[in-house]
Amino acid sequence: MIDATHAYSEPVTFEPAVFFEEVTVKLGGVSILDRVTASVPRGGCTSIVGPNGAGKTTLLLALLGEVPYRGEIHFSSKINKNLRMGYVPQRLTFDRGIPITVNEFMNLGFQDKPLWLGLKTDLKKRTRKQLALVKAEHLTERKLGALSGGELQRVLLALALAQEPDLLVLDEPAAGVDLHGEHVFCELLDKLRAELGFTQLMVSHDLATVTHHATHVICLNHRVAAEGPPCEALTDDTLTAIFGMHMGLVDSRSMPFGKSVCSAACCKGDRLA
Amino acid sequence: MPDLSPLYTALAYVFPLECMHARFMQMAMAGLLLLAPMTAAMGIQVVNFRMAFFSDAISHSAFAGVALGLLFAIDPHLTMPLFGIFVGLGIVLVKRSSSLSTDTVIGVFFSAVIAFGLAVVSRDPASARNLQMFLYGDILTISNSDICFLMGLFVVFFYYQGKAYNRLLYIGINPVLAGTHRISVGLHQYTFAAFLSLVVMFSVWAVGVLLVTALIIVPAAAARNIARSAGGMFWWALGISVFSAVSGLIISAQDFARTATGATIVIVACAWFVLTSLVSIVVKTGR
Numbered sequence: 001m002i003d004a005t006h007a008y009s010e011p012v013t014f015e016p017a018v019f020f021e022e023v024t025v026k027l028g029g030v031s032i033l034d035r036v037t038a039s040v041p042r043g044g045c046t047s048i049v050g051p052n053g054a055g056k057t058t059l060l061l062a063l064l065g066e067v068p069y070r071g072e073i074h075f076s077s078k079i080n081k082n083l084r085m086g087y088v089p090q091r092l093t094f095d096r097g098i099p100i101t102v103n104e105f106m107n108l109g110f111q112d113k114p115l116w117l118g119l120k121t122d123l124k125k126r127t128r129k130q131l132a133l134v135k136a137e138h139l140t141e142r143k144l145g146a147l148s149g150g151e152l153q154r155v156l157l158a159l160a161l162a163q164e165p166d167l168l169v170l171d172e173p174a175a176g177v178d179l180h181g182e183h184v185f186c187e188l189l190d191k192l193r194a195e196l197g198f199t200q201l202m203v204s205h206d207l208a209t210v211t212h213h214a215t216h217v218i219c220l221n222h223r224v225a226a227e228g229p230p231c232e233a234l235t236d237d238t239l240t241a242i243f244g245m246h247m248g249l250v251d252s253r254s255m256p257f258g259k260s261v262c263s264a265a266c267c268k269g270d271r272l273a
Numbered sequence: 274m275p276d277l278s279p280l281y282t283a284l285a286y287v288f289p290l291e292c293m294h295a296r297f298m299q300m301a302m303a304g305l306l307l308l309a310p311m312t313a314a315m316g317i318q319v320v321n322f323r324m325a326f327f328s329d330a331i332s333h334s335a336f337a338g339v340a341l342g343l344l345f346a347i348d349p350h351l352t353m354p355l356f357g358i359f360v361g362l363g364i365v366l367v368k369r370s371s372s373l374s375t376d377t378v379i380g381v382f383f384s385a386v387i388a389f390g391l392a393v394v395s396r397d398p399a400s401a402r403n404l405q406m407f408l409y410g411d412i413l414t415i416s417n418s419d420i421c422f423l424m425g426l427f428v429v430f431f432y433y434q435g436k437a438y439n440r441l442l443y444i445g446i447n448p449v450l451a452g453t454h455r456i457s458v459g460l461h462q463y464t465f466a467a468f469l470s471l472v473v474m475f476s477v478w479a480v481g482v483l484l485v486t487a488l489i490i491v492p493a494a495a496a497r498n499i500a501r502s503a504g505g506m507f508w509w510a511l512g513i514s515v516f517s518a519v520s521g522l523i524i525s526a527q528d529f530a531r532t533a534t535g536a537t538i539v540i541v542a543c544a545w546f547v548l549t550s551l552v553s554i555v556v557k558t559g560r
Binding site: 101116 | 321323372434435436438439440442443445446447449450451452453454455456497500501502503504505506507508
């Protein structure tokens with residue numbers, strides 16, 4: 001097992017796993033994405049940053065084939081065949097009254113035999129292992145609708161990982177989870193990525209998270225403002241360009257040696273020490 | 274059509290009651306025992322997908338389906354289910370390809386099919402007499418061929434449910450998530466709409482247009498009150514639906530009741546709903 005802290009220094013190959021070429025999305029006559037060209041390096045954690053309504057989620061939905069777009073989305077030749085994508089949505093909107101256990105939910109896409117004939121024992125075991133990966137094995141018998149925001153995100157992550165994805169797509173995975181929870185969630189993702197070797201693409205509007213965990217950043221506000229490693233892409237100019245007056249959360253000038261620094265409490269001191 | 278009289282006679286032994294001596298009661302029982310599990314299974318998905326209004330629209334297209342039969346001199350037994358499927362698929366098609374909200378799309382179809390049905394019927398006052406039968410339903414006039422068809426539908430339906438139950442539930446929880454799991458969302462939505470339309474149309478014969486939605490959703494809603502898992506909800510809904518159908522039919526035939534069968538079935542199911550609601554309140558406050 002690779003220590004999570006080493007994940008940051010792992011070299012990232014810059015052969016793109018996904019390449020967006022001139023992707024344009026118009027919905028109801030409004031231009032959401034305007035000729036977006038960007039790449040997602042394989043094996044890294046790419047973060048899409050931008051203000052609300054910048055088209056971050058739309059770019060992910062285009063990738064998932066859920067919105068029609070013009071332009072091309074290329075996948076790396078190595079994973080093009082039967083590319084497996086795992087998707088963790090931003091706050092899953094679902095009917096919380098549906099009586100379904102976490103165990104059943106995790107196997108909806110894996111078991112053909114209808115749930116009313118029971119779950120297969122080997123699938124139950126597998127689910128327990130998968131939930132253990134995200135430290136949620138105690139949730140197996142709980143009702144899905146009774147989970148807290150953070151617990152639900154863990155279960156959704158476990159479900160996405162259960163599909164053994166080549167590409168893990170996350171849309172603000174920690175939205176609605178408190179700051180500490182968000183940090184823990186991203187730490188967990190870094191560790192799992194180092195272990196399982198998937199490519200991670202996530203949307204985030206929290207710059208502290210991005211500078212802390214991303215290896216590659218796409219700054220988006222309808223079009224791409226900048227792209228590259230966080231220390232290069234997140235300059236004062238770029239941040240002002242996409243966010244307007246940025247909040248001073250990130251000091252772009254204090255990122256020596258490609259290390260990113262953020263002002264979140266979790267980073268104070270210990271990371272550079 | 275095969276002769277099912279041994280089956281009917283057997284039912285008289287299973288339910289040794291005086292009212293079950295009549296052949297029409299035995300046939301009604303056979304019809305309900307086939308229909309109730311199907312409405313229960315459909316009800317789970319209708320409740321989970323929030324599609325009660327959809328099944329309402331389909332049931333109200335029964336008028337138009339019958340009217341079409343009258344117009345072209347085709348047996349309404351044929352035009353009604355076919356027209357139901359047509360409306361069901363039409364709603365899914367328009368819903369998937371427009372940005373209108375689901376209830377608006379259904380509302381448009383709902384009004385169109387009712388208006389069409391009424392327009393045709395109003396031209397021919399004689400056919401208006403048939404309408405009452407569709408409003409209240411009449412399981413007691415079910416024919417041997419109806420039951421044979423229901424048997425066929427029962428087999429195909431539960432084969433489909435066996436294959437698609439988990440995936441339909443997945444889509445019901447979140448279609449995008451199901452899509453990334455390589456589940457064909459569109460195909461499942463169309464096939465589900467087609468099966469729902471068929472089951473709704475057969476239920477119209479049994480309990481009438483006004484009560485079809487109740488027959489479908491009440492057992493599932495009652496099951497949802499007490500079930501703790503998706504598997505459990507299925508068996509609860511099935512049990513409540515079959516119990517309500519059997520006891521409703523028997524009660525309606527008693528001298529003290531002499532009520533319409535469809536209405537009695539729905540009343541029993543609603544009693545289950547009240548009971549399970551109370552149970553769920555007690556369980557919640559007890560925690």
